[in-house]
Amino acid sequence: MVDYDGVRTTHFYGQKFPGGLSNSHPSLNIDAAALRQQVRVLSHTSTQAAALISRDVDTVIDSGLMLSPEPQTDILGITPEQGEAWAADVATRFDLWAQSQLSSITGTMNFYTAQRLMQRYLSRDGECFVHHSYSPDPRLLNPLQFALIDPDQIRENGFISTMGLLNLYEIADGIIRNAHGEETAYKVWYKTAGTPIVQMKNIPRIGKSGRVMMTHGMEYTYAGQGRGFSPLAVSIQDLENIVDLAMAQIEKAKNQSNIAFYTESSGDQPASDPFAGIPRIGEVPSGPAAAAFGNTPTPPAGAQNVTPESLEPVYDPIPNTTVRKPGSVGIFNMPSKQTIKPFPNTAPDVQFNAFVDAYFSYIAAANGQSVETVLMKFSNNYSASRATLILTWRIAVQRRYNLACYHLDPLYESWLQEEIAAGRITAPGWSDPRMRAAWLRHRWNGSGAPVIDPLKSINAAKVAAEIGATTLEDIAMEYSGASGKANRSKLAKEYDDLPTPPWTKTTETVTVEEDGEKETEKENKNAD
Template sequence: MINSGYGNYGGNSVKKSVIGWTHGGGSHREDIEDNIDPLRQRSRDLYYGGSNIATGAVKRLRTNTVGTGLHLKSTVNEETLGITADEARKLEETIEREFAHWANSTNCDLERLDNFYQLQQLALLNALLSGDSFALMKTTKRTGSIYDLRVELIEADRVSTPDGETINPLFCEGVEKNKAGEVVAYHISKFHPLSFADRNPREWVRVEAYGQKTGRKNILHIMNRERIGQVRGVPFLSPVIETIKQLGRYTEAEVVAAVVSGLITVFIEKESASDDSAFGEVVPEEMQVDAEDENSIELAPGAVIDLGEGEKANMTTPGRPNSNFDPFVMAVIKQIGAALEIPYEILIMAFTNNYSASRAAILEFFKVIKMYREWFIADFCQPIYEEWLCEAVAKGRVQAPGFFNDPIIKDAYCSAEWNGPSAGQLDPVKEVQAAELRVQGGYSTREKEATELTGTDFYKNVKQRKREEELLKEVTGSAKKGFNAGDTGDKESDTDPDKEADRQDREEETEE
């Protein structure tokens, strides 16, 4: 048989370049879900301090995707609802005002610790570290709270398969499917699988994915899928866990070597065995960091070691700091950034290239941010907002005729945008000029440009500007009026005969 196509290259099994390539693969269950536990724990270990690069990568993505929070901008569909533009704008302002009351308060959190925007940060951070995170939408009455909707975040580890269903093919890591492949329920443990102190019974609660009567979501699953059929997410750092760990080990070894070379530069070589005390004992005990370990050799800055008879001192040149350290680390970081879709300038927060290169890195990174933001909005922000709006309409706080009667009408009321941190500007003048040209040419709108340039709302900006201009006109008008009045008084004093005579008399008295 003669190889053809991929058989000559990536699919070849006899070439020396690939004959030693051990490979294997399976379905999403074997390749992903069966490896979830070590991936989660290793990702968290890297984030908690195992690697500065890992911590920075996760935080960079979290901060740029959510930042201080994705804020609601209601965009009701006035054509579908059959209302005027002014009526739509008033309705949008009412919705935004009511939602802000709920979102800005910790009452939106079942634990009563975070407001809605802080919950966004926590949910996204856990989804990046663990592969996915979950949120339950519960109702609880509280004194002083208009709305009863509460968000309860669930850590990924707690969604797991019950003991009696481990071999059931319809269960996968706590996610239950029906025979058609539809996700129908999630199983949440009352205990934390990784906790040694958790005394809760080893029981699970089955939460149906959708309400049987309303069809609304009972639980939110924040996850970004990679494989068809996949039901659990992969931690963000998974593709580079090994590379980051090895880089961390190398960095730690270089740092230790540099510290040791700074502590002592003389090593004692003995020609024969000796019962003399170890040279580490010359360091005073109060300065030793590991005095209890007899096998430890203590080093200290500027330590002078006396040489005994028959001993020689060999001077060493450890070559630390290593001049090749930075180029090698930067080369590895570039590969890590490529795998995580984070330009290395942003990954290490060092913009040392020219304007065009730095601007290109920022624009490329914000393509990734937009993707993650849209994913997070669809999985978390929008479903919670729609659930809140249902309560607001049911309680009469928001007037929305036909909301519960027609799904199309409901979608028109629920239409919204979520604005987050902007990309920022390296050269604000050029960015603003480009925005003005896009608006003039009809390629964009002032509303969109305000959102992308500064992350603000155009309509609110215009209203604030109107108030400022009116106030400024009032203040400058009063000042100008007072100034003119003062000028008139001075002129009158110059032309008044009596005042002029008095002035001359004072001048004559002064001269005398």
């Protein structure tokens, strides 16, 4: 506990029990860097932490969010057909750039694979930094290139502290801000290849040319927050408890499985030498190991380091041993009237899985997920499983929006303005902020919501649309992540391109039962 201008605070590193039972404090000085390191270690030591992060990335990103431009034609003064043609051209050009590994500065990932790493940073560290670079390299489809900057690279010189409450302290976290609190530059530490020297340079958020140079995304917990806090910070101690419990149960099971069998003496005779009576070859019993290291050691005449203790019989008392192979230990010839009883076979505890799942369910809920989704274990109840998937989908849509707001939208805008500057795409009125916003209108489409029974889901959506409980646009977004309006426009064109009728007539026999009598009728259906 320290005093600062009369305010009592404590550093919070994610541990609930630093010196005993948990206790409340008047205020928190949240150490973002310490929390980040704690969670990163857990992501490699805790299978539950790794599952939380991986499932979030898989659900939100899957194979990547794809651009779907939707220019606002009413504001732009163009026809819907012109807007659709412009959108198709932009989407195709952007996809070509996005699929190229040269879209990244390092050349090790493309735009879609980079999205997974962006979401991993947000899910694990609570923040993500993306650097924009502009290169005249003729190999590039567009001058724009990006690189992800590790949050550990953005810091002060050996010190970092991020306050989460009302800016009580001066923020010194590697980010330069103006008087309004707006981020203007970032202190990035890096090492030049071939040298051990670590250097620091300032990368501005907006370059001198007006181009975006860096974007910073994080989930805000406090209004005065300067750096991201890991979503797993509240669960650090709990995840470590599960790791400790699991390791203890596993070790217990291993120890109990090491003893293969034992014999119990039933008489009063003393223990005997099991090697007694074995024929000898000269001074050596049938095996040299039996002579030198048996129950009655008799080393050869030239043996070295022979002590009186090493010649003591070892078959009477049971020797201590280090078990190196599970299930390999047997106990023989115990002294009379003595019995060794193994530990009760209680490992793994029959309640272990139930306890861990119940404990972990609260950790998953604190991270906005369900334990069923994280573990990919669903019940046989259709309604319960569907409710779980719907909740997971809604959270994924929210996190997709955040990722797009932080990083994907600025990248698209930077890419588009480079295409316009090169004359490959025309966007009249681009210099007007309102017209630019109309040209930039778009959405990011990813995998649709998981569906347990597609026919049931579609029929339910159809009924909901008929009674006005939802819209076709919402149904398309939930089912496939696409735009319903764009789908209908494309389908109309595809139907026009197909032969007429698009498929042959079919005759279906329908059997109905009315007033206890069955009646069969034939119904001709034309699919077009």
